[in-house]
Amino acid sequence: MKRLLLLLLLGLCLLAGVLVVRALRFTSRQVVPESAAPFSVDADAAAARLAGALRLKTVAASEGVPAEDAAFTALHDYLRAQFPRVHAALRREPVGPHSALYTWAGTDTSLKPALLLGHLDVVPVEPGTEAAWTRPPFSGDVADGYVWGRGSLDDKGSVLAILEAVEALLAAGYQPKRTVLLAFxxxxxxxGHAGAEAMARLLRERNVTLESVLDEGGMMLTGTVPGVAAPVALVGVAEKGFVSVELGVEGEGGHSSMPPKQTAVGILSRAVTRLEEHPMPAELRGGSRALFEYMGPEMPFGLRLLFANLWLFEPLVLRQLSAQPSTNAAVRTTTAATMFEGSVKDNVLPARARAVVNFRILPGDTVEGVLAHVRRVVEDSRVKLRTLDFQSEASPVSRTDSEAWGVLQRSIRQVFPEALVSPYLMVGAADARYFTGLSDSVYRFMPLRLEREDLPRLHGRDERVSVQGYAGAVRFYAQYLRNTAG
Structure with missing residues (x-):
């Protein structure tokens, strides 16, 4: 018994040693770049130009509501007037009804182009909530150190900041070595079907391959990574897919006073409950795993030891991440029952019941895999399945060992030296997904710093961007363009 205990103790000491050594070797992946090139921004003038764009109500068409074509036309005219050098030096091609592709020709045609993405449309403001805004949602007010209005964060802020950077670089006589494409x-x-998807298709028809793609996405956030006090610049290296599955059950109908043992609603309820109780498995992979590979070394030693030894602690980490909706979404294909329809009256048996379950697909899973999961879990031939029209596979995971990743990481650290850079998985969707086949370095990052309490402003009330923060975004795009275009 003593020998067994001694061997057990020796084994524990050896394990502890391995864990500690791996933690000590788990070193920072943050780059220490050279200083950024001098670049000045007239923050107030840039904010005023953004404000003018926000006043144009460019709400995209949706569900039978037509787009406000006049607003999009006015916005394109506004961009021409505010950025004359851009429109003189770059070739502009209209694509679809409201989109535009700009080409800034480089001096070395052997280099693959770099692409910067943004979008001009905004989500509508929920009717009846306008009075709850501190400033009217389409006022474009500049007040209290902020530019207020729908689109300031998502995504006219990115588009206008890119144009500000290009206009200033042109004024300084800058000529890119690598061709730069701007797709708005x-x-x-x-x-994005008439815009980004059409522009990506156009590039494929021209046999264009891209060095890199940079779209909106993650931002610089504080307090989102346990044990890390510094702001973290989250760069989306992948995004989840999307499929909604309709479950339908045919019933006999009739009066509710003589119900069958199970109504169509009862059968359907059981199916939905089974799907909620048996989600697809959690996996720490891709962008979510890379987040901890980059942030683990920046954490206190206890957490660093944990993430340096995922070979042992991964089940514990997954259990913790699965416990919260925000982190659960990063490690599994999620299941969300969103619609349920039955009878038209409380005392009538439904002739048909219908439910819709939305799945956001983790990279590595597929639409077909989701359908196979639904069939296996529901296991009821009375429940008929079909997918709704819109669906998309999860994107590939972009490289974090490429020159393009190094350029992006270096650019962020040059302009925002206080920030730590990390890959992550975007649980939403962006136009970048249409360009994944054109480059293996597709990134999603918006160079703005937000606090956690600011996140509901995206698609929500009181959307705004800091005047100084917006100037920082312009500086970032200028530095990124110089770094990536040479």
Whole structure:
């Protein structure tokens, strides 16, 4: 018994040693770049130009509501007037009804182009909530150190900041070595089919391959990573897919006074409950795993030891991440029952019951895999399945060992030296997904710093961007363009 205990103690000491050594070797992945090139921004003038764009109500068409074509036309005219050098030096091609593709020709045609994305459309303001805004949602007010209005964060802020950077670089006589493409879609909020998808198709028809793609996405956030006090610049290296599955059950109908043992609603309820109780498995992979590989070394030693040894502690980490909706979404294909329809009257048996379950697909899973999961879990031939029209596979996971990743990481650290850079998985969708086949370095990052309490402003009330923060975004795009275009 003593020998067994001694061997057990020796084994524990050896394990502890391995864990500690791995934690000590788990070192920072943050780069220490050279200083950024000098670049000045007239923050007030840039904010005023953004404000003017926010006053144009470019809400994309959706569900039978037509787009406000006049607003999009006015916005394109406004951009021409505010950025004359851009429109003189770059080739502009209209694509679809409201989108535009700009080409800034480089001096070395052997280099693959770099693409910067943004979108001009915005989500509508929920009717009846306008009075709850501190400033009217389409006022474009500049007050209290902020530019207020729908689109300031999502995503006119990115588009105007890119144009500000290009206009200033042109004024300084800058000529890119690498060709730069600017793709500004007009319907990202409703799927991007006439905008980004059409522009990506156009590039494929021209046999264009891209060095890199940079779209909106993660931001610089504080307090989102346990044990890390510094702001973290979250760069989306992948995004989840999307499929909604309709479950339908045919019933006999009739009066509720003589019900069958199970009504169509009862059968359907059981199916939905089974799906909620048996979600797809959690996996720490891709962008979610990379987040901890980059942030683990920046954490206190106890957490660093944990993430340096995922070979042992991964089940514990997954259990913790699965416990909260926000982190659960990063490690599994999620299941969300969103619609349920039955009878038209409380005393009538439904002839048909219908439910819709939405799945956001983790990279590595597929639409077909989701359907197979639903069939296996529901296990009821009375429940008929079909997918709704819009669906998309999860994107590939972009490289974090490429020159393009190094350029992006270096650019962020040059302009925001206080920030730590990390890959992550975007649980939402962006126009970038249409360009994944054109480059293996597709990134999603918006160079703005937000606090956690600001996040509901995205698609919500009181959307705004800091005047100084917006100037920082302009500086970032200028530095990124110089770094990536040479």
């Amino acid at each position: 879609g007009g319907d990202e909020e409703v799927g």
